[in-house]
Amino acid sequence: MSGTDAAQRRTDAAYPLKTDAAYRLQDDMLDEAARLGRTLVPRVDAFRARQRDDGTVPDPKDADRRGLAVLKDEAADWFAAHGRSAQADALAADVDDWLAAGLDTPPHFARSRDALTAPADGDWAAFLAPVQTTNSVPPVGRRLEFFLVRRKEPDALPELAVHYPHPKNNCQATVLLAGSEGLREGNCIVFFPENVAAHDKVTEQKYAIFFFNKFRRIHEQFALPSAQAVLTPDSVPQDSAGLDPGVCYQARSVWGYLHDYFHHQGRWPLDRHVKLKMNWFIGLLEELKVDARTALACHTDALVPYAGEQIAMILLERMFRYPLDAHAVRNFDAGTGVFLFSWLRGHGALVADGAGLLRLDQERMIDALRELVDTIEGMEAAVQTPAEYRSAARELVRTLLRPGAEGDRYAFTDDQQTLLRARERLAALPPLHFAPAEL
Known part of the structure; x- marks a missing residue:
């Protein structure tokens, strides 16, 4: 050809072409990712194991409610401490509403979905909500998931975009730094707003995050x-x-x-x-x-x-x-x-x-x-x-x-x-x- x-x-x-060593990510969030992997992520994995595919928790116990409340506080504090106060507030409101409605009802995390903004190239983003992790390891459903990513667009993009100018580039190429089981295992490499468990429909896709390192x-x-x-x-x-x-x-x-x-x-x-x-x-x-x-x-x-x-x-x-x-x-x-x-x-x-x-x-x-x-x-x-x-x-x-x-x-x-x-x-x-x- x-x-x-x-x-x-x-x-x-x-x-x-660069060597493997030249491409090894030097990232100031890696230590934080490792810490989250020892603290928040295990809590998320434990809770998602209790959920059905539609996100509900069958016959919820006091331990489920307490566990989610603790998880909410820990995650909201983390978001706020890292400059993501809007996400902290949205997460707290979504979890509180779900607890009030009952964990055996489908979750509605539209606030969290809409509070996430696409990171600029080189910046990081994190998210916590019940999410459909397409092509992940079964069981796949709208279970609680967490991710921390660093956006890393291809080196060729600035020049390529001159010849192929995207009118609304809402896609983000990212490296997955930390993730719960639905993202950490299996073949899921995409996250869209419509993947988030919510009662309403998405009318505009404001971000599309791809875990291309997978x-x-x-x-x-x-x-x-x-x-x-x-x-x-x-x-x-x-x-x-x-x-x-x-x-x-x-x-x-x-x-x-x-x-x-x-x-x-x-x-x-x-x-x-x-x-x-x-x-x-x-x-x-x-x-x-x-x-x-x-x-x-x-x-x-x-x-x-x-x-x-x-x-x-x-x-x-x-x-x-x-x-x-x-x-x-x-x-x-x-x-x-x-x-x-x-x-x-x-x-x-x-x-x-x-x-x-x-x-x-x-x-x-x-x-x-x-x-x-x-x-x-x-x-x-x-x-x-x-x-x-x-x-x-x-x-x-x-x-x-x-x-x-x-x-x-x-x-x-x-x-x-x-x-x-x-x-x-x-x-x-x-x-x-x-x-x-x-x-």
Whole structure:
């Protein structure tokens, strides 16, 4: 790929690879993170173990109420002592209201959700509330969680943003310094305001925090082996394999920026149509479109750094890791991967090799991604109303994802089952555990 090669040469020159030691985080909050790991975090873990998936505590005891009250006071004091008085007040009010309503009622932490502000690059943020930790270690639900993060945007961002100026950059690339069990273990790398347990709906996404230091090990333990079970050895993308931890963080953070940048382009930009984009069919196509546009930018634009790494990450994560989910037929991200698999199959980018494996043709893949973007954007340009958009998106998705059983979004075809070859083996692996600030 000439575009990718050119971009990679430029990346190597402008952002030379650093050693592991050079990337080890020197952070004045690390000692505080370690202290929280001995004090506040164990209290959070103990309380979340008592909760159901909806956040309620079954048959709450006096010990549960006392434990939450103590936890509230400790956390509120910590927030206030570190200059986050608004969060301290919001947390105290949310906990007091929940205690008054009864812990066997669903929690409502809208005040805490809204009191959090996105940290500036280099600054830290912390949060405590019942949160849905997507892709964490089961049981996954709206359980009490805590995190402390340091925002660390990629070194290439200032120059990249000149050529790809984001109109509303509400995404934050961060390093997880300390976290409760739902964040410290498993594959959850995202935190959105809509993840917080609350009775009302989020109408504007004021922050989107990504724990990108967790990505490398997740990618190497799940995405790469899954691809190796499906693709011929010589066609498995290798650009994202065996990366220096800091380089992987940089590349993943650039992907995150471009992904969100493309969300805000085109006929129906995300910032003006948040509720509409939450439609399952529209959202599935939206995610595929912005990742395809990111991959195409990497392929054609020599100004984009870590081009090869990003293309490999996008392909391996979306097509080979996401469908491994135990409830893939109900999982939004898994659906994008299954759709992409069949799209590439239909466009000659994934062909049978004769040994039970598929061969990935990367040039045809690029052509297929370009046609995918054109198809989705053509559909978006043709519709005039939200109702037309929902109907057209459903029709397009159903060309490759057949209807499933009641409660399921789709059903795997025999060909799509190919993606699940490594599911059982990978699901049997112990969950990943992340030390504070690990890159």
